[in-house]
Amino acid sequence: MTVTHCDNMGNILQLQTTVVRNPWNNVVVAELAVDSPRQAQAKLAAAWAYHPNLSCEQRYHILSRARQLLQQNKPEIAVLISEESGLSLQDTYDEVEIACVVLHYAAEQALLMAAENCPSAGHSETNADIHFSRRSPLSGIIAAITSFNHPLAQVVCKVAPAIVTNNRIVLNPCEKTPSSALALHKILSEAGMPSKMFTLVNCSVAAFLNLVVAQRYIDLLSFTGCPAAGEEVARKVTGCKLTLEIDSNDTMIIAADADLKQAAALAARGAFSCSGQRSSAIRRVLVDRRCHAAFVRCLAEEAQSYRTGNPLDTDVKLGTLIDEISAAEIEQRIRISVNQGACCVTGNQRDGAMLTATVLTGVTADMPLMAKATFGPVALVTPYTSIESAIRKANDAGLAGNVSVITCDQQLISRFMKELQVAKVIINGIPGFYSEELSADGVSFSANKYQESMTECCLAYTCPQS
Secondary structure, X not given: OEEEEEOOOOOEEEEEEEEEEOOOOOXXXXXXXXXXXXXXXXXXXXXXXXXXXXOHHHHHHHHHHHHHHHXXXXXXXXXXXXXXXXXXXXXXXXXXXXXXXXXHHHHHHHHHHHHOOEEEEOOOOOOOOEEEEEEEEOOOEEEEEOOOOOOOHHXXXXXXXXXXXXXXXXXXOOOOOOHHHHHHHHHHHHOOOOHHHEEEOOOOHHHHHHHHHHOOOEEEEEEEEOHHHHHHHHHHOOOOEEEEEEOOOEEEEEOOOOOHHHHHXXXXXXXXHHHHOOOOOEEEEEEEHHHHHHHHHHHHHHHHOOOEOXXXXXXXXXXXXXXXXXXXXXXXXXXXXXXXXXXXXXOOOEEOOEEOOEEEEOOOOOOHHHHOOOOOOEEEEEEEOOHHHHHHHHHOOOOOOEEEEEOOOHHHHHHHHHHOOOOEEEEOOOOOOOEOOEOOOOEEEOOOOOOOOHHHHHHHOEEEEO
């Protein structure tokens, strides 16, 4: 949108704005100014000119205080996320809690950074010299791009390690969900963070990438998004380190000994929470053929329990997709797949951006639901005839980030852990948890082999010195 107004001198100016609408009712929830190329360039230059020099204790207190403020404002922040993303309050309360966990890990890591300045004995003839080794901030700026899903947690996962390591970060939030990033910036500033340590640039991803490519003082770009966009970023950005956190095709394998009701509840959470728009959502469920029919009935019952409606209603479990176009696209993929022979067991009722939890069987690799990343509340259930075939299917999923295994058989667990060639294997659980040693969501890859976790980000955001 273009807004015309006058400056203090009476000159008529035109200002580009981004209008953020609630996917549930299309009501405008925010209207933010879009940074022009010149304004964005000025923000990067200001970040480049600033050199943070916070002590480990200062960084610890900033991150700890930010966590306290986020906890105190949890209801307001959860509503903000729901209004701009369409996610249910049940999901956005969980997201705020994840962000608090990340800030807690970050605060602890800030203190550990000081502990890493450890002396080591020298190797001279007298053995009298002592060498100190430490990790220093990058000399240039960290640039970051986030997606619409997890609009708060994604930003925290990129910004918190930058504060831990005394870096400057310039972040381009998704145009559809920028308000969560603004709220985090306000909280961090109130907690004592110097404002130029974390800068927001509100423009299109394409414009931001063009800016990053043209700058010599960008040392690292951290990107979160879909595989196609990740490939485009990797082609364009060649002059700095690059970390990519991209959507994965996650699978659940259910063995014959599994409790089917519990397995169905886990599969439903993995497939339908956050409206199925998590990077680590369960896309496909592989079930032992001997219990396939019974499991499908259990999963259908679970899917029908995911009540839809106004995301701000605390009884609603399933909010909207990010927009009506996305919901209509998935509805069309379901229709085409059914026409090609798949069976829709339950769901596939759409109202605007809302799509009910959907369970399908008989979906093959050439159908659009399987051939393309389906970012919505859809579970595809497939029987397997042997453990070998289940492992092969999981490994052949393409960019297989995580596999959940539901079984109590210790021999099977050992075999799955050994033979599954994926980023994570989760036993009797679902992907999406946060650990300081593991990435919070999706699968990560880069030329530098860094994952989007607190530990790995702190390594990526620093360089060794001795």
